[in-house]
Amino acid sequence: METAEIRRRWLDYFEKNGHVVVPSAPLIYDDPNLLFVNAGMVPMKPYMLGQQTPPWQRATSVQKCVRTGDIEEVGKTSRHGTFFQMNGNFSFGDYFKKGAIDLAWGLLTTPQSEGGYGIDGDILWPTVFKDDDEAFALWRDHIGIPESRITRRDENDNYWSMGVPGPGGPSSEIFIDRGPDYGAEGGPSVDEDRYMEIWNLVFMQDELSAFRSKADFDIAGPLPTRNIDTGMGLERIASVLQGVDNLYEIDEVYPVLAKAAEMTGKKYGEHSGHAATASHPNDVHLRVVADHVRSSLMLIGDGVTPGNEGRGYVLRRMLRRAVRAMRLLGYGDKALPELLPVSLERMQASYPELAADFPRISQIAYAEEDAFRRTLDQGTTILDTAVTKAKQSAASLGGTSAPTLPGSQAFALHDTYGFPIDLTLEMAAEQGVEVDQDGFRRLMTEQRQRAKADAKAKKTGHADTEVWKELRALGATDWQAYQALSTEAKVTGLVSDGARVEGLGEGSTGQVVLDRTTFYAESGGQIADEGIITTPTGQLRVRDVQRPVKGLVVHTVDVLSGEIKVGDGVQAQVDPDWRVSACQAHSGTHVVHAALRQVLGPSALQSGSYNKPGYLRLDFAWNSALSKETRSEIEEVANLAVRQDLAVSSQFMTLPEAREWGALALFGETYDEQVRVIEIGGPWSRELCGGTHVAHSSQIGALTLTGESSVGSGVRRIEAFVGMDALRYLAKERALVAELSGLVKVQPDELPDRINELLARVKDAEREIGRLKQQQLTAQAGELLSTATDVAGVRLLAHDAGELGADEVRSLVTDLRARLGDGAPSVVAVTGAAKGRPVIVIATNGPARDRGVRAGDLVKVAAGVLGGGGGGKPDLAQGGGTDPSAVGAALDAVERTLAG
Ligand code: ATP
Ligand code: MG
Numbered sequence: 001m002e003t004a005e006i007r008r009r010w011l012d013y014f015e016k017n018g019h020v021v022v023p024s025a026p027l028i029y030d031d032p033n034l035l036f037v038n039a040g041m042v043p044m045k046p047y048m049l050g051q052q053t054p055p056w057q058r059a060t061s062v063q064k065c066v067r068t069g070d071i072e073e074v075g076k077t078s079r080h081g082t083f084f085q086m087n088g089n090f091s092f093g094d095y096f097k098k099g100a101i102d103l104a105w106g107l108l109t110t111p112q113s114e115g116g117y118g119i120d121g122d123i124l125w126p127t128v129f130k131d132d133d134e135a136f137a138l139w140r141d142h143i144g145i146p147e148s149r150i151t152r153r154d155e156n157d158n159y160w161s162m163g164v165p166g167p168g169g170p171s172s173e174i175f176i177d178r179g180p181d182y183g184a185e186g187g188p189s190v191d192e193d194r195y196m197e198i199w200n201l202v203f204m205q206d207e208l209s210a211f212r213s214k215a216d217f218d219i220a221g222p223l224p225t226r227n228i229d230t231g232m233g234l235e236r237i238a239s240v241l242q243g244v245d246n247l248y249e250i251d252e253v254y255p256v257l258a259k260a261a262e263m264t265g266k267k268y269g270e271h272s273g274h275a276a277t278a279s280h281p282n283d284v285h286l287r288v289v290a291d292h293v294r295s296s297l298m299l300i301g302d303g304v305t306p307g308n309e310g311r312g313y314v315l316r317r318m319l320r321r322a323v324r325a326m327r328l329l330g331y332g333d334k335a336l337p338e339l340l341p342v343s344l345e346r347m348q349a350s351y352p353e354l355a356a357d358f359p360r361i362s363q364i365a366y367a368e369e370d371a372f373r374r375t376l377d378q379g380t381t382i383l384d385t386a387v388t389k390a391k392q393s394a395a396s397l398g399g400t401s402a403p404t405l406p407g408s409q410a411f412a413l414h415d416t417y418g419f420p421i422d423l424t425l426e427m428a429a430e431q432g433v434e435v436d437q438d439g440f441r442r443l444m445t446e447q448r449q450r451a452k453a454d455a456k457a458k459k460t461g462h463a464d465t466e467v468w469k470e471l472r473a474l475g476a477t478d479w480q481a482y483q484a485l486s487t488e489a490k491v492t493g494l495v496s497d498g499a500r501v502e503g504l505g506e507g508s509t510g511q512v513v514l515d516r517t518t519f520y521a522e523s524g525g526q527i528a529d530e531g532i533i534t535t536p537t538g539q540l541r542v543r544d545v546q547r548p549v550k551g552l553v554v555h556t557v558d559v560l561s562g563e564i565k566v567g568d569g570v571q572a573q574v575d576p577d578w579r580v581s582a583c584q585a586h587s588g589t590h591v592v593h594a595a596l597r598q599v600l601g602p603s604a605l606q607s608g609s610y611n612k613p614g615y616l617r618l619d620f621a622w623n624s625a626l627s628k629e630t631r632s633e634i635e636e637v638a639n640l641a642v643r644q645d646l647a648v649s650s651q652f653m654t655l656p657e658a659r660e661w662g663a664l665a666l667f668g669e670t671y672d673e674q675v676r677v678i679e680i681g682g683p684w685s686r687e688l689c690g691g692t693h694v695a696h697s698s699q700i701g702a703l704t705l706t707g708e709s710s711v712g713s714g715v716r717r718i719e720a721f722v723g724m725d726a727l728r729y730l731a732k733e734r735a736l737v738a739e740l741s742g743l744v745k746v747q748p749d750e751l752p753d754r755i756n757e758l759l760a761r762v763k764d765a766e767r768e769i770g771r772l773k774q775q776q777l778t779a780q781a782g783e784l785l786s787t788a789t790d791v792a793g794v795r796l797l798a799h800d801a802g803e804l805g806a807d808e809v810r811s812l813v814t815d816l817r818a819r820l821g822d823g824a825p826s827v828v829a830v831t832g833a834a835k836g837r838p839v840i841v842i843a844t845n846g847p848a849r850d851r852g853v854r855a856g857d858l859v860k861v862a863a864g865v866l867g868g869g870g871g872g873k874p875d876l877a878q879g880g881g882t883d884p885s886a887v888g889a890a891l892d893a894v895e896r897t898l899a900g
Pocket of ligand 1: 067070079081082083084085086198199200231232233234235236489801
């Protein structure tokens, strides 16, 4: 049975049984504690916790999930994907244990011909919480499962909680016995790969008053309403119903694996049995590729872009692990352009939006692969050098110990170049070099500790959120930013240094909460309004405005004069000039976005923005630099929209309505039920936006693009000035041009030609200087010849050429060697030092080499004295170092070595 069909049957079954079908929430959800949605109940949490009244008593969903904690399990067990879909059914104060067990049993065991999954009940093994006699009895007496197949387990396995005081309850999990091919007999407690958990039923019934650990908490009493939360892994049940060994082999995943196997010429499963735990490494790599490619597709689809922290890092890690796994399988070419479309092909049946968005998704993924390939190439070069060095130093120790790469170098490769340690191990091993893994791990631990300390320091600011929650409990701020610039208001709270206070005096700084305000709080890329709050006795300057919790607007102020007290009647006044400029900038951002998409196409979607009076910047998905022509075109389209004086309007509607309308919703933002849509020129620009805007596009004034750059793989940034700032910017450029044309004495139009001409002349002059220097050197060379001395039968010409650069030293050396001729064994050694970096070049002639003198060997000795390294061939070699004062000693060392 195809996964899409399993999913359909699930929803049908529960809908028939009175559940409302709720669509999957995006993977990024409005919960600061969660990187990604990791269970079907996440979007249901407010109802489960009693924070909101559930709109239905029974609901069902197929929720997209990502569990970053399972990343290391991928491919090594049969049942862990990083991305997976959790089928859930939920009851809010409606049916409880009996209902949940009945429903689950019904769907699992109803024959396929009657719409169920048709699983033989005899291979199902339920577990229950050790004290949950009720659930035990339901399975035994009501369903009829023999006691021997029902396992009682403790808090660690069968008690659900959120890890904090609040709701909790016992759970009952349904395992399926996959048979002796998959592991040892004896039930879920013996082998979790043979007995695979497919479905978890949570019976939320207890109110926890204290929570010390997963297995140690206090139950205060029963919950007022009891809820049911269940989760069944869609991929897991698919692997069972499709008769395959693991979830990487189901219809939604396997085609990618097969493609990867074909590309790498590996035969999947050749050396592995049914149990994933005993798989050949190549099979594990292939599963990693299949899993991670799919997860990346889904993550980018939901708006994640690769980055160095948080969600972006998870995505980056998955993309890189996939590419790396392909490398380990021996495939060095670009892999994602082959693999990602295969995954799309499989996933679009359930997620049709992926197909429309694929140009953007693939662009981001491919750019990340390209970047990683560069990293790998760079890292490989560095690794090769390090490996060679490790071999040399082992050889210099007489070859008694195996060559070892220092832990510090493995760490530097990992830390600076993003070069993964297992790749370092793998590639070093190929060359017979070991890696000091202990050293590497020690450095990693140290780094982790530093990071932890950092995070802790950041957290101290968190004391505040409690204060904001308290103030929010007094009531939501009546927010009038769209309607007016000024309003009367009452002071409902004051905060100083993170604590509530009754008053703030002259010269102090703090936060002010009003019952009503016209100040715009920073959000959606627009910075906060500035302005003044006037109290009965004084004036406050508003420096920043934030919304630390939903519904509460907080002004950060400097008290300029007088004081402010809780309960004061005040006047809140936004600086009108500021607001006009802020509106210009925000509307300008929408105009530039629309212009970008008009010129580049719809995949150039904004991924972030920032605007403040006079300035805006916008990040968008695109992976190559924009040409000068394209930039001008975008600028022109934007300014044309300004000139056409398009009407700007705002209206509220529901999110689905807004989507229907084609309004662009930004990723990573979460929206309320009612959203605000800003239109500029009707459908030309439609975006979900809470910002402040001009009424007509002409009010934006001039708009000039100032820069375009890369801010990460697949993301470009465009910057612009608007309004008066655009004019000032252009005026400054004009003044600069005038100054330059004055300096070089031509008309502005002729500047480029003139400057090119000047540059050419500078180049010619440099070349001439070089030629003269060379002449001078050649003249000196004659004199130098006479300074050659005899060292153990070899003529040695050693000379310090002062501040000469490497190229010049080299040509001097070869010139001197030619002049010395081949009559007698001769060696030339010359040092120089350009910009404080000493260099030494040594040359030998034929007769010297016949006597076993090698330039490369001599250079190594000399460079060692200079504090560096070097090498080359027996006839010519070069080295360098860090200590220019040691050149004399280096030449002496050459002489001593020659002397023997
Ligand atoms: P396991 O112990 O096997 O990792 P779990 O206890 O973490 O499972 P739950 O948190 O109870 O799982 O999630 C409910 C259901 O979601 C599980 O019964 C399983 O079918 C599915 N599930 C959980 N994690 C994964 C995963 N990484 N990949 C696929 N399905 C999963
Ligand atoms: Mg798990």
